[in-house]
Amino acid sequence: xRQVSVIMAWITNAFENSSQHSExxxxxxxxxxxxxxxxxxxxxxxxxxxxxxxxxxxxxxxKLSEELSCKIKQDYASTIEDPDLKNRLLKELDTDAKFKKVxxxxxxxxxxxxxxxxxxLAQYLKEWFKExxxxxxxxxx
Numbered sequence: 839x840r841q842v843s844v845i846m847a848w849i850t851n852a853f854e855n856s857s858q859h860s861e862x863x864x865x866x867x868x869x870x871x872x873x874x875x876x877x878x879x880x881x882x883x884x885x886x887x888x889x890x891x892x893x894x895x896x897x898x899x900x901k902l903s904e905e906l907s908c909k910i911k912q913d914y915a916s917t918i919e920d921p922d923l924k925n926r927l928l929k930e931l932d933t934d935a936k937f938k939k940v941x942x943x944x945x946x947x948x949x950x951x952x953x954x955x956x957x958x959l960a961q962y963l964k965e966w967f968k969e970x971x972x973x974x975x976x977x978x979x
Contacts (some may be wrong), residue, residue, distance in 0.1 A: 839968075843977040844869040850959040853902050862899040863889050869977055871899075900966055902959075910958045911937055914951055923947065 844864065851871045852862035861874045861882075872889075889896040889954040908931050915927040923944060930936040941948040964974050 839973050840866065841969075841973045841975055842866050842869055843975050844871075845977050846960045846963075846974065847956070849899065849963055849974070850956050853899055853959055853963055854955075856899065856901045858901075861886055863896045864899060866895050866897060866972070872896075896968065897972070899963075899965070904961065907934065908932065910955055912935050913958070914954045917954070918947065 842864070849864065852871045852873065856862060859875060859878075860877075863872045863874070864870075865872060874886050876883040876886065890898075911927070911931050911934075913923055915931070918924040918927065923940070926940045927937060930940055938948075938951075941951050969975050
């Protein structure tokens with residue numbers, strides 16, 4: 839299995855912010871994450887084409903699905919002990935903005951949410967890469 843040293847926060851951030859109009863690639867040589875937006879920068883289309891030919895060096899990150907996003911929010915809400923907050927969060931699973939808006943009123947829970955979410959996204963990505971025979975290792979400075 840190929841090992842790649844990465845900064846997981848960069849990869850999870852790219853994964854969380856993925857959209858139909860952007861692409862993120864992991865450089866397997868140095869662990870960098872590259873961002874491309876062909877809609878905003880037409881020249882990125884050519885760059886993406888070049889990266890796609892270099893399969894031993896670059897891997898396109900998957901897109902965060904609504905199903906996974908909703909599942910992570912649901913799993914987090916199930917950890918909440920306050921029944922009022924839990925119910926409010928469960929009502930807002932379909933919309934990230936509304937889910938986060940509820941958490942804006944609860945500083946500790948908001949912090950816990952981001953820790954939980956980042957952990958789950960990192961776990962998903964590690965498994966996704968492992969299926970492709972790539973082991974992600976946290977970069978040490």
